[in-house]
Amino acid sequence: MTDHAVALHSRITDRTALVGVIGMGYVGLPLALAFAERGIRVLGFDVDQAKVEALGRGDCYIKHLDGARLARAASTGLLAATSDFGRLAEPDAVLICVPTPLTRQREPDMTFVVASAEQVAAALRPGQLVVLESTTYPGTTDELVKNILERSGLCCGADFFLAFSPEREDPGREDFTTTTTPKVVGGVDPLSGDLAQSLYDQVIAKTVRVSSARTAEASKLTENIFRAVNIALVNELKVVYDRMGIDVWEVLDAASTKPFGFMRFNPGPGWGGHCIPLDPFYLAWKAREHGVSTRFVELAGEVNVRMPEYVVEKLMLALNRRERALKGAKVLVLGIAYKKDIDDPRESPAFEVIEKLLHLGADVSYHDPHIPEAPRMRSWPDLPPMRSVELSVETLSAADAVVVVTDHSAVDYGQVLAQARLIVDTRGVYRAPHPNVVKA
Numbered sequence: 001m002t003d004h005a006v007a008l009h010s011r012i013t014d015r016t017a018l019v020g021v022i023g024m025g026y027v028g029l030p031l032a033l034a035f036a037e038r039g040i041r042v043l044g045f046d047v048d049q050a051k052v053e054a055l056g057r058g059d060c061y062i063k064h065l066d067g068a069r070l071a072r073a074a075s076t077g078l079l080a081a082t083s084d085f086g087r088l089a090e091p092d093a094v095l096i097c098v099p100t101p102l103t104r105q106r107e108p109d110m111t112f113v114v115a116s117a118e119q120v121a122a123a124l125r126p127g128q129l130v131v132l133e134s135t136t137y138p139g140t141t142d143e144l145v146k147n148i149l150e151r152s153g154l155c156c157g158a159d160f161f162l163a164f165s166p167e168r169e170d171p172g173r174e175d176f177t178t179t180t181t182p183k184v185v186g187g188v189d190p191l192s193g194d195l196a197q198s199l200y201d202q203v204i205a206k207t208v209r210v211s212s213a214r215t216a217e218a219s220k221l222t223e224n225i226f227r228a229v230n231i232a233l234v235n236e237l238k239v240v241y242d243r244m245g246i247d248v249w250e251v252l253d254a255a256s257t258k259p260f261g262f263m264r265f266n267p268g269p270g271w272g273g274h275c276i277p278l279d280p281f282y283l284a285w286k287a288r289e290h291g292v293s294t295r296f297v298e299l300a301g302e303v304n305v306r307m308p309e310y311v312v313e314k315l316m317l318a319l320n321r322r323e324r325a326l327k328g329a330k331v332l333v334l335g336i337a338y339k340k341d342i343d344d345p346r347e348s349p350a351f352e353v354i355e356k357l358l359h360l361g362a363d364v365s366y367h368d369p370h371i372p373e374a375p376r377m378r379s380w381p382d383l384p385p386m387r388s389v390e391l392s393v394e395t396l397s398a399a400d401a402v403v404v405v406t407d408h409s410a411v412d413y414g415q416v417l418a419q420a421r422l423i424v425d426t427r428g429v430y431r432a433p434h435p436n437v438v439k440a
């Protein structure tokens with residue numbers, strides 16, 4: 001071990017290390033809280049001044065996080081935030097949790113990771129540990145990030161240390177939390193891996209060490225590709241069984257009784273969130289560089305991307321049976337978050353459904369108990385501003401159709417069934433056959 005490594009290791013294990021977290025979003029904030037709640041000081045960095053100010057007041061801007069936890073961490077002084085990136089020299093360890101979206105050409109958009117690495121490089125001092133947490137293609141940490149950091153003149157593995165450790169945050173999940181979910185760690189070199197693992201060992205119940213940063217990067221992509229492909233599979237089966245007059249939900253309930261060799265995934269209106277629709281394409285892009293193709297990834301994309309159109313077609317057919325055209329029909333979309341009980345609309349298939357409905361001339365409104373106002377969406381820039389309407393007898397009975405896109409628990413589905421003329425259900429909310437319910 002170098003002197004720098006020894007000093008850093010002792011600061012980590014005696015919990016006097018200062019942890020910096022870049023990107024205080026859905027991943028960075030719970031992670032920062034996890035350290036603060038174990039008595040380890042955290043300094044959060046974000047370009048979003050509103051978040052920095054909220055953290056300064058101890059205010060929580062992520063709905064599913066317990067605000068009292070944040071207020072406590074802020075009041076004890078263990079959690080602070082800044083937008084002054086010159087202060088990046090202060091932390092002993094810097095964890096990078098910035099977005100990794102796709103470009104319009106569906107290629108990795110590394111601008112956030114590159115900007116963060118450049119900010120870290122500008123302040124880098126000997127003895128710092130840097131860990132990338134953003135989901136990305138194998139090679140990002142030991143090619144891209146390492147090169148940027150070494151432009152500082154410091155040497156990775158000797159002066160500073162670099163690792164990758166993917167986040168497994170699942171917003172809204174209560175049975176596994178940031179600290180009880182095992183965390184994979186891989187260093188660019190063994191010493192970097194050891195130091196990163198010892199840092200996470202302070203707060204995470206179980207760390208899983210792998211041989212390299214690339215393996216850690218690939219493990220995260222594998223988890224998300226597994227989900228993307230299985231979601232596509234059940235979505236395809238939904239369409240097939242529907243044609244055969246078989247209810248996919250009943251099929252899945254039955255298949256799930258097998259105690260081994262089957263894992264349930266549910267069909268839906270498509271795929272959504274920051275991860276599942278995007279991350280698989282990070283691997284597809286990198287695979288092309290190696291001259292290999294990722295057919296499962298492409299196929300999963302093809303099937304899942306088609307789902308919103310399938311939902312709209314089912315709605316159109318159901319209206320047609322009632323001698324109504326979609327053009328001019330009043331359609332109420334229930335739920336625009338990408339999954340139930342959270343306030344995150346990113347990449348939600350609801351926007352694709354709404355855009356298609358508007359394009360076909362429907363009069364669209366939405367209700368989402370967690371999203372009072374639809375934010376401007378990068379992938380749907382032309383959507384008009386919309387606000388959530390109240391779910392009342394008036395709105396329900398005025399609608400020609402209600403489309404359940406997200407099955408939030410806060411919605412009274414009995415009331416919807418009692419008052420809506422037609423329901424297109426993409427989430428299996430209504431299991432029993434009903435003349436006013438169409439499963440899509």
Ligand SMILES: NC(=O)c1ccc[n+]([C@@H]2O[C@H](COP(=O)([O-])OP(=O)(O)OC[C@H]3O[C@@H](n4cnc5c(N)ncnc54)[C@H](O)[C@@H]3O)[C@@H](O)[C@H]2O)c1
Nearest residue numbers: 023024025026027046047048097098100115134135167169
């Ligand atoms: N949200 C999830 O459930 C989840 C789960 C696992 C992994 N991930 C991965 O974690 C990463 C972060 O995702 P997220 O959901 O937390 O995103 P997010 O958008 O919620 O948060 C990112 C934060 O980074 C900030 N930011 C952007 N550029 C910055 C910069 N240059 N310097 C400092 N701050 C900057 C933004 O203002 C924002 O607050 C992504 O790679 C994502 O794929 C997300």
